[in-house]
Amino acid sequence: MIYAYALAGVILAPFAGVFIAGLDRILTARFQARTGPPILQPLYDIAKLWAKEPMIAHRFQPLCVYVYLAAAMVSVGLFFAQSDLLLIFFVQAVGAVFLVMGAFLVPSPFSQAGANRELIQILTYEPLIIIVLAGIYLSTGSFEISAVYAMDKPLLMNLPLLFIVFGYALTIKLRKSPFDISASHHAHQELVRGVLTEYSGRQLALIEIAHLYETVLILGLCSLFWTTGVLGTVVLLAATYLAEIVVDNICARMSFKWMLKSVWTTGLALSAVNFAWLYARGKF
Amino acid sequence: MAAAASALLTTGSILLIGQVPIRSVPAFLSGDLFATAVQAADFALLGLFLFFGIRFKDLLITGLSAAQIAGLFFFEFVILADSHAPAAGLYCDSLSLVMVLLICIAGSLIVLYALPYMQEHERHLKPGKSRNPVFFSLLFVFIAAMNALVLVNDLMLFYFCFEITTLCSFLLIGHDRTRTARENAGTALRINSMGGAVLLLGIVLIYTRLHTLDIQEVIARVQGTGALLIPLGLLCVAGFTKAAQMPFQKWLLGAMVAPTPVSALLHSATMVKAGVYLVIRFAPAFAGTFLSTGVAxxxxxxxxxxxxxxxxxxxxxxxxxxxxxxxxxxxxxxxxxxxxxxxxxxxxxxxxxxxxxxxxxxxxxxxxxxxxxxxxxxxxxxxxxxxxxxxxxxxxxxxxxxxxxxxxxxxxxxxxxxxxxxxxxxxxxxxxxxxxxxxxxxxxxxxxxxxxxxxxxxxxxxxxxxxxxxxxxxxxxxxxxxxxxxxxxxPGSITGAGGFAPVNGSLANSAGSFAVIPLFLAAAASFLFALAGSGRSSGAETAAPYMSGIAGPENGTYIGPMNRITRSVNRNYYLSAFFGEQRLSGxxxxxxxxxxxxxxxxxx
Amino acid sequence: MFKKIMERSRIKSPWLVHYDCGSCNGCDIETLACLTPLYDVERFGVLNIGNPKHADVLIVTGSVNTRNRHVLEQIHRQMPSPKIVIAVGSCGLSGGIFKEAYNVVGGVDRVIPVDVYVPGCPARPEAIIDGVVEGLSVLADKQRRPDAANGAVAVDHTNSEILYESR
Structure with a gap:
């Protein structure tokens, strides 16, 4: 049964991802008093990139891209199989590391600087996500997703501050301002497209697909904070994503040093307070 | 010769699987003669350290080895004068077996690698006379001492092996006889002498309370009582020095001046693992106490x-x-x-x-x-x-x-x-x-x-x-x-109820599971998928990297000012403003x- | 079916890279104006992607000179096919008032094949948008017949506004 769930998740996730990404672009445009592209625009982009002339910058780059995609698919599959949260996170980290390694292969300054910045981004969000997952463990007594669904009260009630911490990680992972320092969606900036600069054509299409998977995974993790009713889940996801878009639109991109300092200090402080609160309520 | 010895070591260690647990007190280990020999060797070893201390004019080494000689003398001839500790012999449980396998297999492969490496090394260094025989003998003494260390069940024998590993590491780090090699060997000796002294103090304290030197007996009697925390703490600190924990890390960093096989040996199979082994061995004794949290x-x-x-x-x-x-x-x-x-x-x-x-x-x-x-x-x-x-x-x-x-x-x-x-x-x-x-x-x-x-x-x-x-x-x-x-x-005491157990190829406990085998299958499938995918694009045209200007004739170059071909210099972020050694170490x-x-x- | 989706997608997602060959910045300002909420070319899936390796459309402004012609050639080479080139402004078309200068090569088409010409000094945003839209039909054409010769299209700038509105 869990294999069927996993398979269904892996097949359906990119379609959901296209829908979310399209909505994201339309909403962003509306926030800027524009009309924006059609909702299927991400699909058009990917299909177009897929059909472009193959052009590779380094012979091992396609390998890295395929591993990135495979890791994203496996982690989404594990999520829908209700597996271990920490394990899912580590599997998606494989993809992140391979994306960086692929960018390091080419001696282009933009790609290299982007790869280094991507590593700093990983450095910034990884501890936060591990701490959030540990918070979930303390509330449910298990790292398995199935334990979250067995709860009779939404996790958000126990972990309100950790949800904010998770929001930081979400913003970095979705490449939203102010944390879009390694590769933003908008390329006309100092790093060209940073870590993505040297990927082109089909490779870029694969990366976009992997990114769709990652978006679904991240929103899936987000949905764990409200598991007691479908309506609540949808409202929470919509509100979170809308907040992400608002933040993206009102923030300038910041330096990686600022990111590392501010996110670690606020993130750790918020989670410490949340843990203390859990402790005071005798949760562990 | 060395290759044959490595093969022998590996086979021997593998043959040991399935024999555990062994607890034996061989006759040759229990005789008075052996006890006296170990005693004499102990003093000789410490005397050697004292000699090095005086020769390097290093007060710390001199002081520590003198203190250890005095302590050992006091222990052997005053405390142990009337009572005689029964010989505890050897003890090999699953933990020792894992260690032995590790030491022998990894150690042998390192020795194998060292054979061609050291020839090349000497070609560079050009010492007057080949010192490789000494080098390889030391490597094997080192491996032997490590094996003995994880197998003995007697605290004094353990101390002796502990000091031999200190000596071996000191000699091997100083092998090249350059100035830095000597200095760093001195650092290693200094810090590990501290460990030795602390270990000896801990052993003496344990004996004065329990009147036994049998490791298994000590653990059995202390387990769950929360007693003897000071000596156990001292043993942990001794383990920390060997395992190069902060703030004792300096010697391990200095050890990289030695020929690479030595570093490999120190960092993987021997030496540092001796420290870890010491703490793991005594872990049941201090489970649930504050000391345990402190170690964590x-x-x-x-x-x-x-x-x-x-x-x-x-x-x-x-x-x-x-x-x-x-x-x-x-x-x-x-x-x-x-x-x-x-x-x-x-x-x-x-x-x-x-x-x-x-x-x-x-x-x-x-x-x-x-x-x-x-x-x-x-x-x-x-x-x-x-x-x-x-x-x-x-x-x-x-x-x-x-x-x-x-x-x-x-x-x-x-x-x-x-x-x-x-x-x-x-x-x-x-x-x-x-x-x-x-x-x-x-x-x-x-x-x-x-x-x-x-x-x-x-x-x-x-x-x-x-x-x-x-x-x-x-x-x-x-x-x-x-x-x-x-x-x-x-060990069964770890894998039993409440610990991790294999379930359908995953390693799981009550809190979570790591799907090892499914993940490996997925990894293999992804790798094949990736190979096939990248194979399809292998015929593609390779493009020059985007340099935001005119790329030069060679990959990674561009046409710079005055039409000169300039190489773009990329450097990774090392963030020394945050993580620099000078900034953080103190x-x-x-x-x-x-x-x-x-x-x-x-x-x- | 996949092939059809891809063909359809190509004209629905033109990503452009803009190269300024030494323009007075008049045309550049007008080009960037297309991205503003007033014109919002993202409606047609147009993104200013800034990286030749990701782009389908190369927009060139300004007159080409002996030094930057190599850069132009290289950017064009780094774009994976199918791709189109749009020359914008009088200088891009012919070299403009700088045509006679000692270091000026002339229009963009002296160096790389140009598919759409958008005249004007500066070219109006409407004309540039129209140029891109014209270019898309060239792109669709190129896809059907990859080895077809370049059928260059000129955009009439005098009544470009009307052209744009009639679409």
């Missing part, structure tokens, strides 16, 4: 701070050294958490770390001999120069940080075990992220190449090839079989010192 916090702090220091380094060997310190910190943190799951994590981490780290150090040796540099930045595009070693290093690094490989399995177990302790969790989470940074950045630049066309063929000695490929194969094979050997090999050492003092203070 000290370990986790070392994990975090050494990882941070590694991020600030571009010297490859130093990165490896800090990573060893950091990973040993993680292992000790697991020991300190002291639950079944955590102890599983500790032992698995020890195994996987030894294999991967030996591999990386040996590769580093080849690279250093080839490109005459140990700076990571000089290894950009190493694949072009060394098409065999560069992929092995990359794979080795991936086995350190990525699932489904063993190190990550261990880290996953560690984090799941630590989740209940906020302070530990924060340190492990941050340390784990820093670890990814310093490894991934290194793995990334190796396979790139600044030129087009085929890499130059690389000459690698057949013994080195065998050694490197066996280690890599071992790292992968052990990772795949982790759920099985975890149950088959680890504060980190002070904090670690305070943590250890707190740990000891709470014991009192």
């Amino acid at each position: 916090v000290c370990g986790a702090f070392t994990f975090l701070s050494a990882a941070a220091l590694a991020v600030g380094q571009s010297n490859g060997k130093k990165v490896l050294a800090y990573s060893t310190v950091s990973n040993l910190g993680l292992i000790l943190a697991c020991v300190g958490i002291n639950t079944r799951s955590a102890l599983s994590a500790a032992i698995l981490l020890m195994i996987f770390h030894a294999v991967s780290k030996a591999l990386l150090f040996l590769c580093m040796g080849s690279v250093e001999q080839h490109i005459k540099s140990r700076d990571i930045e000089d290894m950009r595009g190493l694949f072009g120069e060394m098409p065999k070693v560069a992929p092995i290093i990359t794979m080795g690094i991936l086995t350190m940080i990525l699932p489904p490989f063993g190190m990550l399995l261990g880290k996953w177990m560690a984090i799941e075990s630590a989740a209940g302790n906020l302070f530990l969790l924060f340190m492990l989470a941050m340390g784990s992220a820093l670890t990814v940074v310093y490894w991934a950045r290194w793995a990334g630049i190796l396979m790139g190449s600044d030129f087009r066309g085929k890499p130059r063929p690389e000459r690698l000695h057949v013994l080195s090839t065998i050694s490197l490929f066996s280690l890599l194969g071992l790292a992968i094979l052990l990772s795949v079989s982790a759920p099985f050997f975890h149950t088959g090999l680890l 504060a980190v050492n002070a904090c670690a010192g305070i943590l250890i003092l707190l740990m000891m203070g709470a014991c009192i």
